[in-house]
Amino acid sequence: MSTELITQLGYVVASGLFIFGLKMLGSPATARRGNMFSALGMLVAIVAALLDQGIVDFTWIVAGMLVGGAIGAVAARAVAMTSMPEMVALFNGLGGAASLLVGWSALSPDSGTVTLVTIVLSILIGGVTLTGSLIAYGKLSEKIGSGAITFSGQQIVNSLVVIGILGGAVMFCLNPTDPNWLYMVIGLALLFGIMAVIPIGGADMPVVISLLNSYSGLAACAAGFAINNNALIVAGSLVGASGIILTQIMCKAMNRSLSNVLFSGFASVSNEETVVEGEIKPITADDAYYVLEAATNVAIIPGYGMAVAQAQHVVKELTELLEKNGCEVNFGIHPVAGRMPGHMNVLLAEADVPYDQLLEMDEINPRMETVDVAIVIGANDVVNPAAREVESSPIYGMPVINVADARTVFVLKRSMASGFAGIENPLFYKENTRMLFGDAKESIATLIREFS
Amino acid sequence: MSGAEYLLFILMLSIFLGFELINKVPATLHTPLMSGANAVSGITVVGAISLAGTGSETMAMWLGVGAVTLASINVVGGYLVTDRMLGFFKKKEG
Numbered sequence: 269m270s271t272e273l274i275t276q277l278g279y280v281v282a283s284g285l286f287i288f289g290l291k292m293l294g295s296p297a298t299a300r301r302g303n304m305f306s307a308l309g310m311l312v313a314i315v316a317a318l319l320d321q322g323i324v325d326f327t328w329i330v331a332g333m334l335v336g337g338a339i340g341a342v343a344a345r346a347v348a349m350t351s352m353p354e355m356v357a358l359f360n361g362l363g364g365a366a367s368l369l370v371g372w373s374a375l376s377p378d379s380g381t382v383t384l385v386t387i388v389l390s391i392l393i394g395g396v397t398l399t400g401s402l403i404a405y406g407k408l409s410e411k412i413g414s415g416a417i418t419f420s421g422q423q424i425v426n427s428l429v430v431i432g433i434l435g436g437a438v439m440f441c442l443n444p445t446d447p448n449w450l451y452m453v454i455g456l457a458l459l460f461g462i463m464a465v466i467p468i469g470g471a472d473m474p475v476v477i478s479l480l481n482s483y484s485g486l487a488a489c490a491a492g493f494a495i496n497n498n499a500l501i502v503a504g505s506l507v508g509a510s511g512i513i514l515t516q517i518m519c520k521a522m523n524r525s526l527s528n529v530l531f532s533g534f535a536s537v538s539n540e541e542t543v544v545e546g547e548i549k550p551i552t553a554d555d556a557y558y559v560l561e562a563a564t565n566v567a568i569i570p571g572y573g574m575a576v577a578q579a580q581h582v583v584k585e586l587t588e589l590l591e592k593n594g595c596e597v598n599f600g601i602h603p604v605a606g607r608m609p610g611h612m613n614v615l616l617a618e619a620d621v622p623y624d625q626l627l628e629m630d631e632i633n634p635r636m637e638t639v640d641v642a643i644v645i646g647a648n649d650v651v652n653p654a655a656r657e658v659e660s661s662p663i664y665g666m667p668v669i670n671v672a673d674a675r676t677v678f679v680l681k682r683s684m685a686s687g688f689a690g691i692e693n694p695l696f697y698k699e700n701t702r703m704l705f706g707d708a709k710e711s712i713a714t715l716i717r718e719f720s
Numbered sequence: 721m722s723g724a725e726y727l728l729f730i731l732m733l734s735i736f737l738g739f740e741l742i743n744k745v746p747a748t749l750h751t752p753l754m755s756g757a758n759a760v761s762g763i764t765v766v767g768a769i770s771l772a773g774t775g776s777e778t779m780a781m782w783l784g785v786g787a788v789t790l791a792s793i794n795v796v797g798g799y800l801v802t803d804r805m806l807g808f809f810k811k812k813e814g
Contacts, residue, residue: 279766283734286760287737287741289756290738290741290742290745290756291741291744293745293749293752293753293756294741294744294745294746295746296746296748296749296806296809296811297811299749299752299806299809300803300806300807300809303752303756303799303802303803303806304803306756306759306760306799307759307799307803310759310760310762310763310765310795310799313763313766314765314766314769316766317765317766317767317769317770318769320769320770320773322770322773322774323769323770323773323774324773324774325773325781326773328772328773328781328785328788329769329772329773329785329788331785332772332785332786332788332789332792333765333788333789333792334792335789335792336788336789336790336791336792336793336794336795336796337792337793337795337796338796339793339797340792340793340794340795340796340797340798340800341796341797341800343793343797343801344796344797344798344799344800344801344804345800345804347801349805352751352755352801352805355755355797355801356751356754356755356758359755359758359759359793359794359797359798360758360761362790362791362793362794363758363761363762363764363790363791363794365787365790366762366764366765366768366787366790366791366794367764367787369768369783369784369786369787369790370764370767370768370771370783370784370787372783373768373771373772373779373780373781373783373784373787374767374771374780375780376777376780382724477754478754481754481757481758481761484758484761485757485760485761487761487764488761488763488764489731491764491767492727492767493724493727494767495767495770495771496727497766497767497770498727498730499763499766500763500764500766500767501727501730501731501734502730502734503760503761503763504761504763505731505734505735505738506734506737506738506741506742506757506760507738507757507758507760507761508735508738509735509738509739509742510738510742510753510754510757511754511757513739513742513743514750514753514754517747517750601747601748603747606751608750608751608754609747609750609751609753609754610747610748610749610750610751610752610753610754611751613747613748613749613750613751614751614752614805614808617748617805617808617809617810618805618808620808620810622810622811622812622813623748623809623810623811624811624812625812626748628746628747628748
């Protein structure tokens with residue numbers, strides 16, 4: 269067998285392992301093994317690539333892999349689960365940068381036009397992914413302001429950048445010997461990544477990182493075309509598909525179209541005053557305890573505020589005490605409860621909450637009428653009944669968790685300030701709502717003391 | 721077997737397959753899915769390896785080495801952090 273054939277067969281095996289690994293990600297019980305299959309596929313692909321006869325010098329390849337691998341391993345161990353979105357954004361950016369470099373180095377004087385086009389695509393998508401992800405990283409980690417940055421004439425500037433990219437790309441394909449056109453495309457692609465993400469506010473970042481995730485896959489795909497490599501095309505399109513599906517899910521959960529997320533800052537929404545009737549009824553932790561002690565079915569609705577208060581571990585403790593008391597406890601998790609798709613589930617799983625207790629919005633809503641107490645911790649917009657009832661509300665039509673259908677609702681909240689989107693929440697004024705003011709972690713710790 | 725139309729054929733099939741598979745991933749695993757997909761997109765390392773080692777041009781070699789390093793961060797970091805997260809997911813005992 270020729271080495272060429274072995275390499276190609278290696279790529280086939282690797283692609284098969286990626287697909288199998290992804291399939292096993294369909295259930296939490298098999299997901300971990302699936303991830304290992306996928307990693308094994310990557311190992312096979314790397315070994316196959318190293319067998320390539322054209323390679324004359326392994327020194328720098330191995331050096332690069334060791335340095336990169338060590339950085340990756342340290343980062344993977346050190347990262348806190350609350351910082352996962354930043355880390356994913358950063359890794360996305362690196363993937364984009366790698367595709368940019370692969371496209372660039374695949375360039376040779378005798379490339380045909382089709383190859384040139386794919387090289388430009390690889391560089392373009394890679395560049396946009398790189399800087400876009402870095403801005404997303406900056407916003408998520410609050411190294412730069414997380415608000416939407418807009419200025420007048422932004423659309424015009426962006427259009428000019430796009431025209432420049434297209435023009436530069438065409439000129440480069442026509443004159444591949446002149447590197448200046450290539451530098452222009454690279455520069456403008458990097459600039460466009462920045463311009464595309466700065467007008468998007470912090471609340472919309474889950475959509476953006478999902479989208480950039482799919483870009484990093486598409487960039488790998490384009491690089492695969494540029495260098496004629498099947499493994500890159502298969503793996504890249506799987507990643508591209510995953511990013512696109514997650515983007516759709518996030519948009520649907522916020523009842524907004526993708527173009528609405530990308531082109532209009534949330535801030536521009538009119539701050540129309542909704543008149544809310546009723547009064548706020550506070551409750552003390554003591555009284556809350558008596559209600560909970562009598563409850564047989566409790567639903568906990570967490571939001572990102574719970575993670576900020578680092579309250580997930582005390583919440584888990586409270587769950588155990590309630591269960592010991594003969595009560596059924598479930599968690600209702602809104603798709604945009606965390607800062608990236610599925611983020612809240614990971615945070616709760618880290619606190620040892622079993623995954624079969626984590627219910628999706630569509631599972632918990634039909635059960636809400638049988639729930640005695642719904643406890644809202646650090647969530648606001650995702651439980652806002654205005655989304656169903658107030659047509660003038662900016663979030664009208666967004667699917668929410670219908671906590672008001674429960675017999676009693678406890679809202680754990682620091683003060684009466686409104687949520688991320690700055691929208692009044694009529695839930696707080698409902699007949700069956702009780703407000704438990706104070707730090708969520710403190711309040712729950714008090715409840716736990718009452719139980720034991 | 722390396723014509724662009726052949727590669728397009730592969731692309732089409734794997735996009736459909738990707739949509740089918742990923743639609744079956746439950747919402748609770750979306751974060752690991754994303755970081756795992758991230759690791760898979762580090763597949764560019766494979767392309768980078770073949771470009772970094774050809775020894776044809778100094779420029780191409782250094783670009784390739786840079787790509788190998790960046791993609792390795794992606795691959796190793798992505799798989800390890802996904803494994804760490806998936807380790808948290810436990811079924812209720814009893």
